Every structure is written in C-alpha cells, then in structure tokens.
Amino acid sequence: MSAAVASFAGETFDCRVAFAGELIELARADDRIVAVCNDSVGSSNLGAFQKEFPDRLINVGIAEQDMVGVGAGLALSGYIPFVCGASPFLTGRALEQIKADVAYSHAPVILCGMSPGMAYGELGPTHHSIEDLSWLRAIAGLDIVVPADPAETRAAVRWAAGASRPVFLRVGRFKVPAVTDGFTFGAAARLRDGSDVTVVATGTMVSRALAAAELAAGDGVSVRVLNMSTIAPLDEDAIRAAVRETGAIVTAEEATTTGGLGAAVAAVVVAGPRPVPMRMLGVHREFAPTGDTAFLLEHFGLTAGDIRAAAVELSRG
Amino acid sequence: MLVADPATAAAWRRFREEFAAAGPDERRELLRARANRSRSTDLAMIGRAGLGHVGGDLSVLDILTTLFFAVLRVDPEQPEWPDRDRFVLSKGHTAGALYTTLAAAGFFAEDELRTFAGPHSALNGHPNRTKVPGVETNTGPLGHGLPVAVGMAVAGRLASSDRHVYVVLGDGELQEGSNWEAAMTAGHRRLSNLTAVVDRNRLQQGARTEDTAALDPLGDKWRAFGWDVVELDGHDHLALLGAFTAPRGDRPVCVIANTIKGRGVSFMEDRVEWHHKVPSAEQITAATAELAR
Numbered sequence: 001m002s003a004a005v006a007s008f009a010g011e012t013f014d015c016r017v018a019f020a021g022e023l024i025e026l027a028r029a030d031d032r033i034v035a036v037c038n039d040s041v042g043s044s045n046l047g048a049f050q051k052e053f054p055d056r057l058i059n060v061g062i063a064e065q066d067m068v069g070v071g072a073g074l075a076l077s078g079y080i081p082f083v084c085g086a087s088p089f090l091t092g093r094a095l096e097q098i099k100a101d102v103a104y105s106h107a108p109v110i111l112c113g114m115s116p117g118m119a120y121g122e123l124g125p126t127h128h129s130i131e132d133l134s135w136l137r138a139i140a141g142l143d144i145v146v147p148a149d150p151a152e153t154r155a156a157v158r159w160a161a162g163a164s165r166p167v168f169l170r171v172g173r174f175k176v177p178a179v180t181d182g183f184t185f186g187a188a189a190r191l192r193d194g195s196d197v198t199v200v201a202t203g204t205m206v207s208r209a210l211a212a213a214e215l216a217a218g219d220g221v222s223v224r225v226l227n228m229s230t231i232a233p234l235d236e237d238a239i240r241a242a243v244r245e246t247g248a249i250v251t252a253e254e255a256t257t258t259g260g261l262g263a264a265v266a267a268v269v270v271a272g273p274r275p276v277p278m279r280m281l282g283v284h285r286e287f288a289p290t291g292d293t294a295f296l297l298e299h300f301g302l303t304a305g306d307i308r309a310a311a312v313e314l315s316r317g
Numbered sequence: 318m319l320v321a322d323p324a325t326a327a328a329w330r331r332f333r334e335e336f337a338a339a340g341p342d343e344r345r346e347l348l349r350a351r352a353n354r355s356r357s358t359d360l361a362m363i364g365r366a367g368l369g370h371v372g373g374d375l376s377v378l379d380i381l382t383t384l385f386f387a388v389l390r391v392d393p394e395q396p397e398w399p400d401r402d403r404f405v406l407s408k409g410h411t412a413g414a415l416y417t418t419l420a421a422a423g424f425f426a427e428d429e430l431r432t433f434a435g436p437h438s439a440l441n442g443h444p445n446r447t448k449v450p451g452v453e454t455n456t457g458p459l460g461h462g463l464p465v466a467v468g469m470a471v472a473g474r475l476a477s478s479d480r481h482v483y484v485v486l487g488d489g490e491l492q493e494g495s496n497w498e499a500a501m502t503a504g505h506r507r508l509s510n511l512t513a514v515v516d517r518n519r520l521q522q523g524a525r526t527e528d529t530a531a532l533d534p535l536g537d538k539w540r541a542f543g544w545d546v547v548e549l550d551g552h553d554h555l556a557l558l559g560a561f562t563a564p565r566g567d568r569p570v571c572v573i574a575n576t577i578k579g580r581g582v583s584f585m586e587d588r589v590e591w592h593h594k595v596p597s598a599e600q601i602t603a604a605t606a607e608l609a610r
Contacts, residue, residue: 074472
C-alpha cells in the first residue's frame with residue numbers, strides 16, 4: 001500500500017498500451033483471438049496487432065452497429081473477438097447491438113470501451129463516455145470491468161479472453177499510476193484498510209482514493225480503499241463488510257452517478273441491514289464544460305482532495 | 318434448450334434424398350407441398366397463441382422451406398456442428414415461420430409449437446438461440462441480422478471453411494442504417510460465402526414500403542455496395558434453388574425475392590392489415606382448405 005501511494009507522484013501510464021501488449025501475447029498463443037474495430041486502429045492502439053496479425057484485425061470502418069454485430073457473428077462461430085472502439089461510440093451508437101446481439105444472444109464478445117470517462121477532455125461531451133457504466137449496468141448478462149492501472153488491465157484482458165461470456169472492458173487513456181498487482185474477477189480489492197470510512201473507487205479514481213486516504217490519515221481519519229474493478233456483478237459482500245466495519249461509504253467514479261458505480265453501491269447499502277451515510281462522487285447529470293481531463297476531474301470534484309474532504313466529513317457524521 | 322426429434326429428423330433426411338434424386342417438376346411439387354403444410358401449421362399456431370406475424374410468415378415460408386429442405390448443409394440432430402451452414406432470420410418477427418420450418422425438419426418436436434408464446438415457452442415471439450436449436454442469433458429488433466451474418470462469414474473465411482452463411486431480411490427492415498454498414502463491409506471484403514435474401518413483399522407494418530421510405534431501385538443499391546444481385550419470384554422454389562446453388566463470383570450475393578405478403582391465403586394476400594392480425598377460427602379453416610389444394 002505504501003508503495004502504491006508512493007508511486008502516485010511518480011510515473012503514470014496509458015492503460016491502452018498494456019491492453020494492446022497483452023492482446024498481442026494472447027493472440028500469439030491462441031489463433032481464435034481477433035480484434036474488430038471502427039477505424040480506430042490508432043486510437044485503440046491496435047497498430048502492432050494489425051502488423052503482426054493482418055487477417056485477424058477486422059476494421060469495419062466508422063460503423064459501430066456493424067462492428068458489434070460482426071463481433072457477435074465471430075464469437076458465435078468460435079472466435080474470441082475483442083471489439084474495440086472509443087467508449088462513447090461503442091456503447092452509445094451500438095447499445096441495442098450490445099443488448100440483443102451480444103448479451104441476450106450469449107455471444108462471448110469482449111467489448112473494449114477505449115478512452116472512457118472524460119479522457120477526450122477538450123473534445124467535449126460528444127466524445128465523453130460518462131454514461132457507459134449506467135447504460136451497460138442495465139443489461140442482463142453483461143459483465144462490466146474497469147481496470148485501474150496497467151497491471152490490472154493486462155490481467156483483465158487475459159481473464160476476459162478465457163471468460164467465454166459477454167464482457168465490457170473499460171480501457172483508460174488518461175494516465176494513471178500503478179496501484180494494483182492484478183485482477184480478480186468479481187472481487188473488490190482492499191488496497192488499504194481503514195476503520196472510519198470506506199472509499200469505493202473504480203478506474204482512474206482508484207489511485208486518487210489511495211492518495212485521499214493518505215491525506216485523511218493526517219486528519220486522523222482511517223480510510224479503507226476498495227478497488228471495485230468489477231462493476232457487474234458487484235462484490236456485494238465487500239460492500240456489506242465496509243458498511244458493517246467502517247460505517248460510512250464514499251464512491252468515486254469518472255462517470256455519471258446516475259446508475260453507475262455509486263448507484264450500484266447505494267442499492268446494496270440501503271438494502272441494509274443497517275443503512276449508513278453515503279456520498280457519491282462523479283458527474284451529476286451534467287455535460288462538461290470545455291477543458292482538458294485533469295481540469296474536468298477537478299471541475300467535477302474528483303481529485304484526491306475532494307475524496308479526502310468527503311471521507312473526512314462523512315466520518316465525522 | 319429444446320432437443321431434436323429423431324423421427325422427424327430422419328423423415329427430413331429422406332426428404333432431402335428424395336429431393337436430390339427428383340426431376341424438376343417433382344422437386345417443385347415437393348417444396349410447394351412442404352411449404353404449404355408449414356403455412357397451415359403456422360396459421361394454427363398463431364390462432365392458438367392469439368398472436369403472431371401471419372403476413373410475413375406466409376411471404377417468407379417458400380424461402381425458408383427451400384433453404385432448409387433443399388439447400389442448407391445442416392443436421393437437425395447436431396445443431397452445433399461447427400462446419401454447418403449458418404442461417405440467420407433477421408426479420409425475427411416472423412419467428413413463427415422459422416419455428417414451423419425447424420420443427421418440420423426435426424430440430425425439435427412439432428408438439429412444442431403448441432406452446433408458442435405461452436408462459437416459459439422456448440418459442441418466444443422472436444427467436445432465441447439459447448432455447449431453440451437451429452436459431453443462430455437472437456433477432457427481433459430490425460437491422461441486426463446482416464451484421465451478425467457478416468461476422469459469421471468473416472469467421473468462415475478465417476477458418477478456411479467452405480460453410481455458407483444465409484441471412485433473410487425483410488424489405489421494410491432495409492430502412493435501418495445498420496444493414497448498409499454491413500452491406501458495405503461484406504462488399505468491401507468480397508464475402509462470396511454470404512447470401513442475403515430480401516423478402517420483398519413491399520409491405521411494412523403500416524403501409525407500402527414505397528409509400529413510407531422508398532427502397533427502389535433496390536437491386537441498384539446492393540450492386541452499388543459491391544454485391545451481385547439476383548431478382549426472382551420468391552415463391553418459385555426452383556428459381557430460389559437455382560439462385561442458391563449457382564456458381565459464385567467473388568462477391569456476396571443478394572437475392573431479391575419478390576413475394577406476396579400473406580401468400581397462399583386469398584383474403585390475406587397483399588393486405589397491410591394482415592401484418593400481425595390474428596385470424597379467427599373460421600378464417601383458419603378457410604385458409605387451411607385453400608392451402609390443402
């Protein structure tokens with residue numbers, strides 16, 4: 001844990017690089033692995049994959065509905081397709097294909113939402129993907145995984161390739177420090193223990209939650225940090241334990257709080273047996289103003305300082 | 318998941334053998350009679366359930382019968398056989414036509430048709446591959462079948478398999494843009510292992526296609542997207558068979574099958590209200606008598 005926090009000030013990583021590296025390694029060992037994309041060879045970081053496996057990179061052009069359908073057809077024919085596109089377009093434009101062709105049809109497609117959240121900062125709300133978690137959580141049978149750093153991204157890619165079921169993988173572009181040592185599907189990782197309040201974070205917010213916990217310790221508040229990298233199915237036991245043992249919950253996500261991680265956690269918290277105070281950090285049904293990602297995370301109260309403030313306030317009732 | 322009916326599957330195999338050995342007139346009669354039996358079964362099923370898409374079922378049944386009883390390389394007793402031909406019904410609302418055809422081929426017992434649309438039936442109003450053998454992907458929302466079929470054709474190529482992918486599309490459905498994304502992909506990749514059949518009955522739910530959002534010149538559209546196009550009478554079984562078995566070029570093929578919605582039942586033919594109207598018992602009796610001729 002101390003290593004994780006120490007690295008916060010150090011090197012940061014674009015998770016797409018880890019994603020692409022792992023995908024190539026898997027593809028070398030298993031010729032069922034293919035990539036499908038929507039003119040996003042560059043933005044999905046698939047250039048090296050294309051070079052090594054030109055026949056196994058199916059670029060359908062700027063056509064997300066087709067892309068997801070083609071992925072489903074490949075999956076139903078025994079291939080393991082990683083369907084890659086910028087998350088706003090993959091999930092927004094092809095939502096019905098994700099529901100009907102992938103989830104409802106039990107087609108084991110790995111949907112890779114690249115550059116999610118507000119990674120495309122200045123490009124604006126059309127290119128932000130803060131709704132993806134909310135939309136996809138409503139779809140039965142679709143696992144949702146949000147890795148927090150390169151190691152977790154690599155492990156999640158490897159897990160997804162063998163999962164044999166529909167998966168949405170949210171692959172970050174905004175650079176993050178290394179904070180995990182891998183991925184366990186369906187299990188929240190307790191990256192730091194604490195007794196006064198729990199921060200449940202996902203994706204880009206995990207390293208910030210760890211930094212917030214360090215800051216809160218200076219205020220005399222003991223913060224537990226859960227890396228909730230599997231959003232669906234949710235690790236409800238970890239949440240119930242946090243409720244029982246720490247008595248207050250903060251959630252942090254680079255996404256809308258309407259239906260995302262916060263809403264998922266809240267549903268467990270209010271179900272009891274003893275509801276506790278809770279605060280949801282994220283975007284509250286707003287389109288972002290102009291600005292780069294770091295600015296927008298600050299604008300929406302998603303810095304380590306903001307998480308610390310919420311945790312300290314809740315812990316003091 | 319429903320399971321195969323071995324006796325019916327054996328009868329289906331005998332039909333295929335008899336068909337292969339038959340001359341043209343006999344072949345035409347074999348498929349005509351088989352399709353009309355499916356029409357009667359479908360009408361009875363819809364009457365029992367009190368719902369269904371009768372008009373489109375009747376227009377597509379000659380296409381489905383020709384495919385399943387004379388063309389598709391499938392095995393009802395091994396529905397997951399990896400090198401089988403793939404069949405996708407994109408116009409999923411005509412699930413009734415597919416169910417009656419699959420049951421007639423022995424993919425599952427014909428008795429199951431009695432459960433159509435009932436509580437917990439495997440036979441939902443739109444087909445579900447996790448419950449019904451012979452269904453390759455879940456359809457219902459329009460514009461979904463062709464992209465999935467394109468993915469299956471790409472998979473066939475990657476696997477160096479000679480299996481073929483057939484997808485049946487409604488004509489009204491072609492108003493969905495996703496079809497044209499997929500048509501572009503198939504044309505660009507020269508997927509000659511893919512055949513799309515358009516059930517061109519010229520009626521959509523509310524009106525004629527040409528009065529709603531015109532599709533013509535439909536053949537030119539497909540040709541412009543890089544497909545070879547065959548236009549034919551979609552109730553002429555031998556014409557369909559000829560198109561499905563003709564030597565292939567290096568492009569995907571679109572068969573524009575000109576059909577009549579409600580085909581085979583005089584009072585339903587080409588009438589928009591029979592998109593999903595349910596026939597009365599008397600109407601079913603009259604229709605069945607017509608189809609038995």
